Structures are given as structure tokens and as C-alpha cells.
Amino acid sequence: MNKCFRTPTLYFTHLIPAVFLLIAFTNPAYAQANAVEALIEFRNPDGLVKSLKPTELNTLARQKTLKVFEVHEGRERQYKVYPAQAIFDLMFGSSWRTADEIIFTCQDGYQPSIPVAKFLTYDAYLAVASADNKPFTLSNALQNHEVVALEPAYLIWDNLKSPALLDEGASDMPYQIASIELASFAARFPEMLPPAGASTETRRGFLHFRKYCMACHTINGHGGGKAPELNYPVSVTEYLKPGYLKQWIDNPASLRYNTTMPALAAEIPEREEVIAEIIAYLTAMRDVKRMQPKP
Ligand code: HEC
Structure with a gap:
């Protein structure tokens, strides 16, 4: 269901490669800035644990292809994904499993707080690309068919065999994830x-x-x-x-x-x-x- 007013971000990300190419060719000092890639922050109640580029998730877990029912588009789609549980284990230590909530903050302010229990009951994945090399975007049928960019990461669920997950709509499927934070709801x-x-x-x-x-x-x-x-x-x-x-x-x-x-x-x-x-x-x-x- 999520999120509005994201189209400008999409236009902006389309512009970035062109702008960087221009800068890289005209000024070698900026060439390194070409590597700019949005980071995903992992936080626990004590503060920042680590910032990672989406490509660095492959140092934590094995990438695979997952087919899901894409709730925002009302059809099946395949993404390149990393298993959330394995990543949380390495980022937060296994104690995340007895914690309260995981809060996702997105680039545009969308901020769902998802109970840890849901991550223990169902298999969640961080998607980092489309599996078919199409752009990593979707057309949000729940929001006037806005085309939205999903990078750096998009939280999806292995929902094809779970009617319960399909019933939940898209509220726990944040995209453009900027930070993933372990927290106690009452304290936060x-x-x-x-x-x-x-x-x-x-x-x-x-x-x-x-x-x-x-x-x-x-x-x-x-x-x-x-x-x-x-x-x-x-x-x-x-x-x-x-x-x-x-x-x-x-x-x-x-x-x-x-x-x-x-x-x-x-x-x-x-x-x-x-x-x-x-x-x-x-x-x-x-x-x-x-x-x-x-x-
Ligand atoms: C995906 C984001 C999103 C979710 C989820 C969402 N809303 Fe909204 N809501 C909005 C936006 C955007 C507006 C302003 C819409 C407009 O003015 O047309 C709004 C407006 C409202 C308003 C009108 C406020 C006013 O004074 O005009 C109410 C009331 C409201 N939402 C309640 C809720 C409730 C209750 C829920 C949960 C069942 C909910 N919303 C879920 C995005 C959301």
C-alpha cells in the first residue's frame, strides 16, 4: 500500500548516472564519487551498528532468486534477494530474535515498525534487484499507479504459499529502505x-x-x-x-x-x-x- 510522492526520486536516480558520467569525464578528482551508492544503516538501541551498500550484503548471505506475489502490482514477480534472518543474525547477533520490533525507515519518511515475531514466523527477504534485469522499480497500483524506485533495498515476504501473508496487504513491504533498526516499541x-x-x-x-x-x-x-x-x-x-x-x-x-x-x-x-x-x-x-x- 505504501508511500506517496516518490516519482521525483525516480527521475532523480535516472539523472544520477548521467550527471556522474559528465563529472567523471570532465574532472578526474570527482571520478571516485562515481561509486556513490545509497547505504543501508543497521541500528540497535545503542546506535549505529554498520552501514552497508546493497552490493555488500553478499558478504553476509547468499543471493538467490525469489518469486513472490507482488502485492503493489497485483501479479507475480521475481527479485534477487538475501534472507532477512541470516542478515539480522550477523548484523544484530542472535539476540534480535527475542527483541520487540524492527523499524524500517525509508528515504521518503515511510516508517513501518514490524514485530520481530513476524520475521520468526514467515520468511522475509531484502530484495536488491529485479531478477529479469528490468529496472528495480514497480508501478504502485495501490497509489494511483505511481512508478517508484525500490533501491537500495525492498523488504518482501515469501508469500506465494501463505494466504495469511497475502491477506496483510503491503503495509510491511517498505521500499527505498535507508535504515533497519532493532527497538523496543514502548521505548522508541x-x-x-x-x-x-x-x-x-x-x-x-x-x-x-x-x-x-x-x-x-x-x-x-x-x-x-x-x-x-x-x-x-x-x-x-x-x-x-x-x-x-x-x-x-x-x-x-x-x-x-x-x-x-x-x-x-x-x-x-x-x-x-x-x-x-x-x-x-x-x-x-x-x-x-x-x-x-x-x-
Ligand atoms: C501509505 C501511507 C498511508 C497509510 C498506510 C495510511 N495513510 Fe492516512 N493518509 C495518507 C496521506 C498521504 C493522507 C493525505 C491524503 C490527502 O490529503 O488526500 C492521509 C490522510 C489521512 C486522514 C485525513 C487527515 C485530514 O485531516 O485530512 C486520516 C484521518 C487518515 N489518513 C487516517 C489513516 C488511518 C486511520 C490509517 C490506517 C488505517 C491510515 N490513514 C493509513 C497516507 C497514509
Whole structure:
């Protein structure tokens, strides 16, 4: 589902080789800069572990070709990939397996936080190229068919034999990954936690919000940097007429022409309840408006 406004990046990356060739031929001092390749940072709660170029992943694990159902395009596709578990083992040590979440930060601010448990249950891969030597891009059917660049890395799941994964939509498939960070959710995003004593419905809604919304949106300034803040200073549940928030989550394009917000994936089990619980969470957060001043 992810991510908007990425087309400029694509044009930009198309320009880079031309610009560097020009510089390399006209000024030898810059020739080395030609090697510029976006880095992927690995971080743990103590800070930066290592920065790697996508080509350096081959020092950590063996590359293979994987066929997946490309959720963004609604068809099967093949990518050149490295297994995520093997890479996490080497970057974070095996203790990542008992950690809480892995947070992916993308070049445009998309920032999904994915539970470690999901990486232990299903096989995830970091894709670094198309398998057919076609450009490493995709046409995002979930976002007005925008063509988006995927480099330096794109997180995909071995979903062809897993209906459960197919039901999840594209929320855990970040592309243009700039950093991969091991974290405790509560320590990293304290401002998003529901108020003390919150109802079961609200707490469930919080988990859904983490899964389906926070990659793009912030609550009290925390979360993804791609879409509007939803709680501070005025909650969406305060300024939207009752009924419209439900309709918006269900089908944003039915309210705003050409919107780039994707609808909540149609396949999600108990979707009506999920929407009601997300709204319960957003409503409860009215009582905990807090914004830390920017440092
Ligand atoms: C892929 C990114 C993305 C995801 C995921 C996403 N949104 Fe959005 N959302 C947007 C964008 C972009 C806008 C602004 C769209 C526009 O103005 O047309 C938006 C707008 C909104 C608005 C309207 C805010 C306003 O005042 O105009 C609400 C409410 C909202 N989103 C709630 C949610 C909820 C709840 C979820 C999870 C179920 C969610 N969004 C998931 C990108 C996203």
C-alpha cells in the first residue's frame, strides 16, 4: 500500500548516472564519487551498528532468486534477494530474535515498525534487484499507479504459499529502505501509547494502528513522516464529522478525489471491527495530547 510522492526520486536516480558520467569525464578528482551508492544503516538501541551498500550484503548471505506475489502490482514477480534472518543474525547477533520490533525507515519518511515475531514466523527477504534485469522499480497500483524506485533495498515476504501473508496487504513491504533498526516499541514511541487504563477495544486499535497506519502517520509527532499528524493539536476524531472517519479508512477516494492514501486492505480479516477499534484508539488519544518540543 505504501508511500506517496516518490516519482521525483525516480527521475532523480535516472539523472544520477548521467550527471556522474559528465563529472567523471570532465574532472578526474570527482571520478571516485562515481561509486556513490545509497547505504543501508543497521541500528540497535545503542546506535549505529554498520552501514552497508546493497552490493555488500553478499558478504553476509547468499543471493538467490525469489518469486513472490507482488502485492503493489497485483501479479507475480521475481527479485534477487538475501534472507532477512541470516542478515539480522550477523548484523544484530542472535539476540534480535527475542527483541520487540524492527523499524524500517525509508528515504521518503515511510516508517513501518514490524514485530520481530513476524520475521520468526514467515520468511522475509531484502530484495536488491529485479531478477529479469528490468529496472528495480514497480508501478504502485495501490497509489494511483505511481512508478517508484525500490533501491537500495525492498523488504518482501515469501508469500506465494501463505494466504495469511497475502491477506496483510503491503503495509510491511517498505521500499527505498535507508535504515533497519532493532527497538523496543514502548521505548522508541512512548508518545503513541494509549492512556493508562485504556479499554481492550482501544488497546486492540493501537495494535492495528501500528500495523496499518503508523508507517505513514504520526500520533503526537511519532511515527512515519509521510502523511498528516492525526492527534495534535486537534484529533481527527474531533474535527471530522461522525461517520466520515470510518468512511475515510474504508475508502479514502470516496471522500477526496485523487487522494494518495490507500484504503485499508480489503482482505484484512474482521475488517469492520478493525476499523472500529482504530477509531476507538484515535478517540482515546484525545486525552493524551503531548508534543515534545523539537531539540
Ligand atoms: C501509505 C501511507 C498511508 C497509510 C498506510 C495510511 N495513510 Fe492516512 N493518509 C495518507 C496521506 C498521504 C493522507 C493525505 C491524503 C490527502 O490529503 O488526500 C492521509 C490522510 C489521512 C486522514 C485525513 C487527515 C485530514 O485531516 O485530512 C486520516 C484521518 C487518515 N489518513 C487516517 C489513516 C488511518 C486511520 C490509517 C490506517 C488505517 C491510515 N490513514 C493509513 C497516507 C497514509
